[in-house]
Amino acid sequence: MFFHIVLERNMQLHPRHFGRSLRENIVSKLMKDVEGTCSGRHGFVVAITGIENIGKGLIRDGTGFVTFPVKYQCVVFRPFKGEILEAVVTMVNKLIPDDMEFQSGDMPNYTTSDGSVKIQKDSEVRLKIIGTRVDATEIFCIGTIKDDFLGVINDPAAA
Amino acid sequence: MSGEEEENAAELKIGDGNSFKCLIVGMSIEFLRFDQKSKAKCLMNCEVALILEHKYEQLQQTSDDPMNQVSQVFEKSLQYVKRFSRYKNPDAVRQVREILSRYQLAEFELCVLGNLCPETVEEAIAMVPSIKSKGRAHDDEAIEKMLNDLSLIKKFE
Incomplete structure (x- = not known):
């Protein structure tokens, strides 16, 4: 799920960025540094939506660089175990569910034995996350479609 | 601290009322901690x-x-x-x-x-x-x- 949260970060700035546009420089550096990153704690930082406040800078010993504590609001995406969400199929591999059959070919897909349901690339499915693994730069999830009201929600082939 | 220990620690800290709330929402303890800590x-x-x-x-x-x-x-x-x-x-x-x-x-x-x-x-x-x-x-x-x-x-x- 997506969340709107307030995060804090210490920004280090070279003295050449000081002056009238100091604030803009801090904000644009923050966006470059933070947007698109992922941490296990807060998930993927999708977009910064506002700056709450920029604290007093502290000159670092010996370098002349200044550190500013910045509080900012952002949109993050963080999946959780137990969450139900909708997703697009990007790849079909051979981990076969019991009641479906794997069909290889140039459009690999899963089809139920009676042929009524087909899951292939670009299908939309509703799934429940049953496990997450958090890495320094990525989050991996395992989901299931084996429960009530889960499974394919649209079929690109039928549309 | 390993992930498992951290999870257990969370459970203790959260206390009765909240772990109950967590169960009925059907979400993991992890979510509840995230929710409380970051005021998301x-x-x-x-x-x-x-x-x-x-x-x-x-x-x-x-x-x-x-x-x-x-x-x-x-x-x-x-x-x-x-x-x-x-x-x-x-x-x-x-x-x-x-x-x-x-x-x-x-x-x-x-x-x-x-x-x-x-x-x-x-x-x-x-x-x-x-x-x-x-x-x-x-x-x-x-x-x-x-x-x-x-x-x-x-x-x-």
Whole structure:
């Protein structure tokens, strides 16, 4: 799920960025540094939506660089175990569910034995996350479609 | 500290009332900790779509090639939320939150319902088991009314 949260970060700035546009420089550096990153704690930082406040800078010993504590609001995406969400199929591999059959070919897909349901690339499915693994730069999830009201929600082939 | 120890520590800290709340929401302890620590506000996909589109428009005004300016995460998220937003019109998005917030739902429940738009009471309970748990004022009739309100917004959008 997506969340709107307030995060804090210490920004280090070279003295050449000081002056009238100091604030803009801090904000644009923050966006470059933070947007698109992922941490296990807060998930993927999708977009910064506002700056709450920029604290007093502290000159670092010996370098002349200044550190500013910045509080900012952002949109993050963080999946959780137990969450139900909708997703697009990007790849079909051979981990076969019991009641479906794997069909290889140039459009690999899963089809139920009676042929009524087909899951292939670009299908939309509703799934429940049953496990997450958090890495320094990525989050991996395992989901299931084996429960009530889960499974394919649209079929690109039928549309 | 290993992940497992951390999880156990969380359980102890949270205490009785909260781990109960956690169970009925059907979410992990991990979520509850995230929720309490960061004071996060949940967002529905349609709200995220509005925020990201607004930001993208701003970028378009200041640069010629906005797609180059944004991260891959931004691009993918925008595509995702556009594809899975049930409501497109900003007024409708506001109404969805307004109407759902009349039903004493937790933030998280509100957003799951707004995202998935279940059509039947049975489906709604399968998606958000906690709305039907003990101590909550939701009977089938109230849930049905809530789903009706939701589908009305969709109809008049």
